[in-house]
Amino acid sequence: MVLHLVPRWSMWLFWATPGWRKTAGALGASVKQRLMNYPWGSYSPWVCRSYSSASRSPEVMLTYERYPVQRLPFSKVSEEDMATFQRIIPGRVITDPEELEACNVDWLKTVRGNGVGVGIQRNLAVNPQGGNTGMVGGSVPVFDEVILSTALMNQVISFHNVSGILVCQAGCVLEELSHYVQEHDFIMPLDLGAKGSCHIGGNVATNAGGLRFLRYGSLRGTVLGLEVVLADGTILNCLTSLRKDNTGYDLKQLFIGSEGTLGVITAVSILCPPRPKAVNVAFLGCPGFAEVLQTFTTCKAMLSEVLSAFEFMDAECMQLVRQHLHLASPVQESPFYVLIETSGSSAEHDAEKLGSFLEQVLGSGLVTDGTMATDQKKIQMLWALRERITEALSHDGYVFKYDISLPVERLYDLVTDLRTRLGSSAKHVVGYGHLGDGNLHLNVTAEAFSEALLGILEPYVYTWTAEQRGSVSAEHGVGFKKRHVLGYSKPPVAVQLMQQLKALLDPKGILNPYKTLPAQA
Amino acid sequence: MVLHLVPRWSMWLFWATPGWRKTAGALGASVKQRLMNYPWGSYSPWVCRSYSSASRSPEVMLTYERYPVQRLPFSKVSEEDMATFQRIIPGRVITDPEELEACNVDWLKTVRGNGVGVGIQRNLAVNPQGGNTGMVGGSVPVFDEVILSTALMNQVISFHNVSGILVCQAGCVLEELSHYVQEHDFIMPLDLGAKGSCHIGGNVATNAGGLRFLRYGSLRGTVLGLEVVLADGTILNCLTSLRKDNTGYDLKQLFIGSEGTLGVITAVSILCPPRPKAVNVAFLGCPGFAEVLQTFTTCKAMLSEVLSAFEFMDAECMQLVRQHLHLASPVQESPFYVLIETSGSSAEHDAEKLGSFLEQVLGSGLVTDGTMATDQKKIQMLWALRERITEALSHDGYVFKYDISLPVERLYDLVTDLRTRLGSSAKHVVGYGHLGDGNLHLNVTAEAFSEALLGILEPYVYTWTAEQRGSVSAEHGVGFKKRHVLGYSKPPVAVQLMQQLKALLDPKGILNPYKTLPAQA
The missing domain is CATH 3.30.465.10 (Uridine Diphospho-n-acetylenolpyruvylglucosamine Reductase; domain 3)
Structure with a gap:
C-alpha cells in the first residue's frame, strides 16, 4: 500500500486539501503525465496479493528470503486502519498489486519488499519513498512496512x-x-x-x-x-x-x-549556483592509472576555479557501454578514460585555460588521445559514456556494487587486486567514478547472484577499504544492504551514538526499520 | 583555573606525556613564544582571588551580576580535586588570578566569569576555551566553571x-x-x-x-x-x-x-582550497544602498567563479576607522563602501574580468569612485579598513553588537530604522558585513552600558529580524548572551529537540553550562 503525502497538509497524514489535483501541473507536463498514470479515486482491497510476474523478468527474490533479517513486532494494517486512511486521504491509498510492484522492488531488482498497510499510534512501520532510485535497498520495504510516497508533493x-x-x-x-x-x-x-x-x-x-x-x-x-x-x-x-x-x-x-x-x-x-555561461567537456584517453592521477593534479592546478567535474572509467567500462548500449568511444582505445568538465563565466577564458591544459597533458604523454566539446549535443554524448555505465552493467547480469572512498593514490589498486582474486568467477570487474572526490564505483558482474562469489567479495572489499581508512559507502548510503558493514568505517562509539540518536528521535523504531543502523543484539 | 589539554592524551585529562614541551615549536616561533609566556611547572593556590584591575580598565562587571542567571548545583573544586589535577597534568593547572584574567574576561570585556577549579564524576562544570575571541560570551565561564584550554594542543x-x-x-x-x-x-x-x-x-x-x-x-x-x-x-x-x-x-x-x-x-x-595564483581587491564608493545591491548583482554575473569576497561598510564605519585608528579612505567620501576580492588561477583573465566589471559599474553610476590593488601590501591595506571596524568600534565606548542574517534587499533598512529610533541616545549606529552572504553586522556604541538603551534595542532588533524570517545570530553563535533569543529564529519544536540532544549527550549538563540553549523552566 502506498500513502501519498498531500501537497498542503498541516499534520502528518491527518489533513488533506480537496484541491490536490491542481498541483500536478506545477512542474510541467511531464510530471503531470506521470502523476495522471496513477488511478486516483479508486483503490483495490488492502491486502497486497501475490506477486504478478507477467510484466517483469527475472523475478526478484523477497528481501527477507535472500537476506537474514527478522520482522520486528510492528502491528499489521487492519481493515480499520484502511478505513481510517481512506477517510483522511481519500483516493490516495494504493493497494493494487501491479501498481505496488514498482514501489516494492528497487530499480536494481535486488531487494523486494512486501508492503502493506499507516499510523504512529498503531505501531505501524513506515517506509518513506521518493523516486526509488537508491542503490542500497533503503527505499523499499523489507516486510510489510507502509510505503509513504512523496510523489504528489511536487510543488x-x-x-x-x-x-x-x-x-x-x-x-x-x-x-x-x-x-x-x-x-x-x-x-x-x-x-x-x-x-x-x-x-x-x-x-x-x-x-x-x-x-x-x-x-x-x-x-x-x-x-x-x-x-x-x-x-x-x-x-x-x-x-x-x-x-x-x-x-x-x-x-x-x-x-x-x-x-x-x-x-x-x-x-x-x-x-542554486548561477548557470555557467560557458561549459566545455574534454574526453581523454590515458595510458595508465598513474597518468590519470597526474592528469588530475595538472588539471587542478591549470583549470582550478573553472573545473567542475573530473570523472574516470576503465577500459572494461567502455567495453560494456559499447556492447550493451552500442555507444562508441570518441577516442582511441585506452586503458583509462577521463572526462573533464569546465564551467565558467567567459567562454574565451575557459577555452584558453582548457587549451593550455590539453597542450600540456598531450605534450607530456599523460594523455594519448582526446576530444573536446562545447556544443550541448556533443557534451551530452560524451557525458552519456560516463553516466550510462550503471545501465550497461545492469544488462550484463547480476551486479555486485561497491561505492568506496579511498585515498586517491590507492583508488584503482582495489580493482586490479579484485580481478586477480576473482579470476574467471566474475564476468567483469570494473572501476569508474568521481576521481576528483576520491570516490570509486567498483562493480562486479556475474551471470546470477551467487553466495560463493559474494563470499569471495565480502568482507574482503570492506577489510581492504578499512585498512586504507576509507569509507565503505561514499555516496550511496547504507540502506538495508550495507547496515552490517558500518563498523568498517565507523568506530563502536560512533555506531552506539547513532543508535542513541535513533532511539531519541524514533523511540518505537517505526521509521524505515531494518535500514541504516545494524540490528541491535 | 585553567586546565590545558595535553597534545598526546589517550583519555580526557587522565593521561599526559612528559614530552609536551617539544610540541611548542610545531607551528613556528611565534606560537612557541606565546606558550612560553605561561609559567609552566608552578602554580598558585586553587582559589581564584579578588580581581586585580591594575592592568585593565575599565573594570568588567561579573557576568552573573550584570545578567539574570542562577548558578546550577554543580560541585565546587575541592583541595582534593586540585591534588588530583596536579597529579594527572602536572604543571598545567593555572590558578594565578592575573593569568586567569585573560581566560575569564572575553576580549570585548562585556562578560566576566569567576573560574575556579575538573572532573566528570565530581559533577564539576567545564568551560572549553580556544582563543577566547568569541562575540557572545560563549568561551568564558559564568560562575566557577573549570576552564579547559586547548592552547597546548597546537600540532x-x-x-x-x-x-x-x-x-x-x-x-x-x-x-x-x-x-x-x-x-x-x-x-x-x-x-x-x-x-x-x-x-x-x-x-x-x-x-x-x-x-x-x-x-x-x-x-x-x-x-x-x-x-x-x-x-x-x-x-x-x-x-x-x-x-x-x-x-x-x-x-x-x-x-x-x-x-x-x-x-x-x-x-x-x-x-583546504588551492592557493589562488592571482588575487585582486577593488575598493569602491557607492552613492546609496540600492546601488550597493545592484553592484552585487552585476558582480555576481561578471566575476562569477573568481569572486571571493563582497563586503560592505557604511560612512559611519569609515568615520570610526579614521577617528580611532587613523586609517584614511582610499576613495572619495561616499555613503557606502564596497570591498570586492577576486581569486583565480590566471592573473590576466581575472584582471580582464575585473576591468570589464569596473567599467560597467563606473559607467552606469552604480559606483562613483574606486581603487584597485594587486600587490600584497596594498591589498592588506584595503582589507584593514574592513577588518578593523570591530577594533575601531571597541575604542568608541560600550558596543551593543548584533549579527543578523536578512534577505539582502532589507539588509540596511534595519540600520536606518534604528538610527531614527535611537536618535541621540546612541553615539553611533553602524552597519557593515558580508553582503554576499546576507549577513549584517549591526553595532551601536554608547558612552557606557545602559539598561535604558538596551531596552530600546531589544527585543526590537530581534522582532524586526524575526518578521523578515532572518537569523538573530548569523555567524557569531549564541553563547551566553543570545541564549534567550533563540526563539526569534527557531520554532519551539526545534528548541525542544535541541534540549533533548543536549540531555542525550551531556545528561549532567556539565559542558559549557548557561550557554547556547535557553534555561529550562
Whole structure:
C-alpha cells in the first residue's frame, strides 16, 4: 500500500486539501503525465496479493528470503486502519498489486519488499519513498512496512532569482527542478544519473553526491533548510532560506543522509549556483592509472576555479557501454578514460585555460588521445559514456556494487587486486567514478547472484577499504544492504551514538526499520 | 583555573606525556613564544582571588551580576580535586588570578566569569576555551566553571599536499595554520579578523563564517572529520580525511556550531582550497544602498567563479576607522563602501574580468569612485579598513553588537530604522558585513552600558529580524548572551529537540553550562 503525502497538509497524514489535483501541473507536463498514470479515486482491497510476474523478468527474490533479517513486532494494517486512511486521504491509498510492484522492488531488482498497510499510534512501520532510485535497498520495504510516497508533493514553493534560493516540496523530481531553475539562469547544485526519476527529498535524505560535488560541494553546505515530519507526527519547521544561521544546533543536518530513519523530509530549501555561461567537456584517453592521477593534479592546478567535474572509467567500462548500449568511444582505445568538465563565466577564458591544459597533458604523454566539446549535443554524448555505465552493467547480469572512498593514490589498486582474486568467477570487474572526490564505483558482474562469489567479495572489499581508512559507502548510503558493514568505517562509539540518536528521535523504531543502523543484539 | 589539554592524551585529562614541551615549536616561533609566556611547572593556590584591575580598565562587571542567571548545583573544586589535577597534568593547572584574567574576561570585556577549579564524576562544570575571541560570551565561564584550554594542543597532525587535507589539533591558531598551508600552495577555507588569536577548534565549535564564506562555503562542508571528547570522557573518533562518507549519521555535524555544549573538539580534519595564483581587491564608493545591491548583482554575473569576497561598510564605519585608528579612505567620501576580492588561477583573465566589471559599474553610476590593488601590501591595506571596524568600534565606548542574517534587499533598512529610533541616545549606529552572504553586522556604541538603551534595542532588533524570517545570530553563535533569543529564529519544536540532544549527550549538563540553549523552566 502506498500513502501519498498531500501537497498542503498541516499534520502528518491527518489533513488533506480537496484541491490536490491542481498541483500536478506545477512542474510541467511531464510530471503531470506521470502523476495522471496513477488511478486516483479508486483503490483495490488492502491486502497486497501475490506477486504478478507477467510484466517483469527475472523475478526478484523477497528481501527477507535472500537476506537474514527478522520482522520486528510492528502491528499489521487492519481493515480499520484502511478505513481510517481512506477517510483522511481519500483516493490516495494504493493497494493494487501491479501498481505496488514498482514501489516494492528497487530499480536494481535486488531487494523486494512486501508492503502493506499507516499510523504512529498503531505501531505501524513506515517506509518513506521518493523516486526509488537508491542503490542500497533503503527505499523499499523489507516486510510489510507502509510505503509513504512523496510523489504528489511536487510543488515549487518559491524561487529567489537574485540569491538563487529554491524552496520546494520533497517530491519534486531533480531533472524537473533543473529545468525550472535553468529558466532563471541558475543550476541545481547536484546532478546525477538518476535525475529523471529521483526526488529532491530523497537526494537530501541520502545525502546524494553525484557529478557536481567536486565544484559545488556537499548537500550539507548547499541545503539551507528543511521541513521534516518527526516520528510522532510533529512538524519540525527549519525551512529557512538563510546562507548563515548559527542559532543553536543545526538540526537539519541530522536528517541529511539519515535515509528516512529519523524523520520524513517534506520540503527543502537549497542554494542554486548561477548557470555557467560557458561549459566545455574534454574526453581523454590515458595510458595508465598513474597518468590519470597526474592528469588530475595538472588539471587542478591549470583549470582550478573553472573545473567542475573530473570523472574516470576503465577500459572494461567502455567495453560494456559499447556492447550493451552500442555507444562508441570518441577516442582511441585506452586503458583509462577521463572526462573533464569546465564551467565558467567567459567562454574565451575557459577555452584558453582548457587549451593550455590539453597542450600540456598531450605534450607530456599523460594523455594519448582526446576530444573536446562545447556544443550541448556533443557534451551530452560524451557525458552519456560516463553516466550510462550503471545501465550497461545492469544488462550484463547480476551486479555486485561497491561505492568506496579511498585515498586517491590507492583508488584503482582495489580493482586490479579484485580481478586477480576473482579470476574467471566474475564476468567483469570494473572501476569508474568521481576521481576528483576520491570516490570509486567498483562493480562486479556475474551471470546470477551467487553466495560463493559474494563470499569471495565480502568482507574482503570492506577489510581492504578499512585498512586504507576509507569509507565503505561514499555516496550511496547504507540502506538495508550495507547496515552490517558500518563498523568498517565507523568506530563502536560512533555506531552506539547513532543508535542513541535513533532511539531519541524514533523511540518505537517505526521509521524505515531494518535500514541504516545494524540490528541491535 | 585553567586546565590545558595535553597534545598526546589517550583519555580526557587522565593521561599526559612528559614530552609536551617539544610540541611548542610545531607551528613556528611565534606560537612557541606565546606558550612560553605561561609559567609552566608552578602554580598558585586553587582559589581564584579578588580581581586585580591594575592592568585593565575599565573594570568588567561579573557576568552573573550584570545578567539574570542562577548558578546550577554543580560541585565546587575541592583541595582534593586540585591534588588530583596536579597529579594527572602536572604543571598545567593555572590558578594565578592575573593569568586567569585573560581566560575569564572575553576580549570585548562585556562578560566576566569567576573560574575556579575538573572532573566528570565530581559533577564539576567545564568551560572549553580556544582563543577566547568569541562575540557572545560563549568561551568564558559564568560562575566557577573549570576552564579547559586547548592552547597546548597546537600540532599539525598531517597535511596531504595533493588533496589539500589538513589534520591538526584543536588549539592551532588559524593564522599559523594559514601560513603553514600557504607554504604548500593551499589556503585555509576560512579567514576572519580574529585569525591571529582564534583556534581552529573554536572556529569549528562556533561554526565560524568570516571573509571566505562566499567562495568556499560553510565549515559544514569543508570540515571532513573531528575528534571529540564526550561528556563522559569517551573519545569519539570521526577524524577521517574523506571528501565523501555516507556511512550512517554524520555525527561531526552535531559538534560543529554547538559551542562546546555537546562535546569538546580536540582535533579537526579540514579541506583546504588551492592557493589562488592571482588575487585582486577593488575598493569602491557607492552613492546609496540600492546601488550597493545592484553592484552585487552585476558582480555576481561578471566575476562569477573568481569572486571571493563582497563586503560592505557604511560612512559611519569609515568615520570610526579614521577617528580611532587613523586609517584614511582610499576613495572619495561616499555613503557606502564596497570591498570586492577576486581569486583565480590566471592573473590576466581575472584582471580582464575585473576591468570589464569596473567599467560597467563606473559607467552606469552604480559606483562613483574606486581603487584597485594587486600587490600584497596594498591589498592588506584595503582589507584593514574592513577588518578593523570591530577594533575601531571597541575604542568608541560600550558596543551593543548584533549579527543578523536578512534577505539582502532589507539588509540596511534595519540600520536606518534604528538610527531614527535611537536618535541621540546612541553615539553611533553602524552597519557593515558580508553582503554576499546576507549577513549584517549591526553595532551601536554608547558612552557606557545602559539598561535604558538596551531596552530600546531589544527585543526590537530581534522582532524586526524575526518578521523578515532572518537569523538573530548569523555567524557569531549564541553563547551566553543570545541564549534567550533563540526563539526569534527557531520554532519551539526545534528548541525542544535541541534540549533533548543536549540531555542525550551531556545528561549532567556539565559542558559549557548557561550557554547556547535557553534555561529550562
